[in-house]
Amino acid sequence: MPLSCIAIDDEPLSLQLVKTYVAQFPDLELKAVFDDALAARQWLSQHPVDLLFIDINMPDITGLELVRGLAHKPMVIFITAHKEFAYDGFELDAIDYLLKPVDRERFGKAVHKAIEYHSFRTGQPTPEPDVIFVRSSYQLVKIKLADIEYLESVEDYVKIHFATGRPVMTLLALKSMLEKLPSQRFIRVHRSYVVSLDKVKSVVNKKVQLTKDQVPVSDSYFPAIKHLQVK
Known part of the structure; x- marks a missing residue:
């Protein structure tokens, strides 16, 4: 219609x-x-x-x-x-x-x-949506979940990092952003970081190595990720 x-x-x-x-x-x-x-x-x-x-x-x-x-x-x-x-x-x-x-x-x-x-x-909700929409630079931006490497909390904003391309900033709390994402594909590893499980290459010395970058794992979140099966 x-x-x-x-x-x-x-x-x-x-x-x-x-x-x-x-x-x-x-x-x-x-x-x-x-x-x-x-x-x-x-x-x-x-x-x-x-x-x-x-x-x-x-x-x-x-x-x-x-x-x-x-x-x-x-x-x-x-x-x-x-x-x-x-x-x-x-x-x-x-x-x-x-x-x-x-x-x-x-x-x-x-x-x-x-x-x-x-x-x-x-549309009908699905357990794993392929995209999310966020507001950035006065416009609505469509983001493919498969492109996200990790999320970073920067004061009142979330900085969305990708394996390639420039990051996107959106005015949103990290907790609120995480609620938009399927839990099967994203995990919080630090007060300031959420990572895409598809992009995790290794977890060593409380650091997560991703496709391009490396982010820290805090003590409180380490038990949930230390036995992660890396793809």
Whole structure:
């Protein structure tokens, strides 16, 4: 079933461009378009949708204010000419931020991100999911569990390390992050570290050797890992 969506923008050209792009995606069903944010808010109170494409800087009420006031919280893709609004949108859990003028390729990436997140959020839970979604740098990031080497607690953040590629930082406690992961594949070895069992090469002298890096094992967690069967 396609995602129901609406577009809200006080600029006619921008609104028309979004309409044109949405029509190219069979997974989207455009229910309405609005150049008046107050009218859109009234319509949404009676017609909840899955996804909003919405401008931020509009007269009468901003896109941020409109989204904050919605009883039913849809996924949101902000379309704006102002980078400085990105942090505020992040607080509202926006799927993505598109800077005007929006090109077709960038629009498509945002749409596919929304489709994947919707499937993840509404799909049947499985004992071992293949991916998780985290928020990083004001956007939703899909991470394959098979790519994770270990997690590191850095103050209020979790730093996700991979065997290849740059780490990803997300504002989350390590305990909360661990709850998102299948226990059959990840284990805590230290107050500040969680490792992927698939990436463990050896456990020697209270250190875990992974594919690329080495992390310490604390005394309290050592009994749970000392007899680990290394692959």
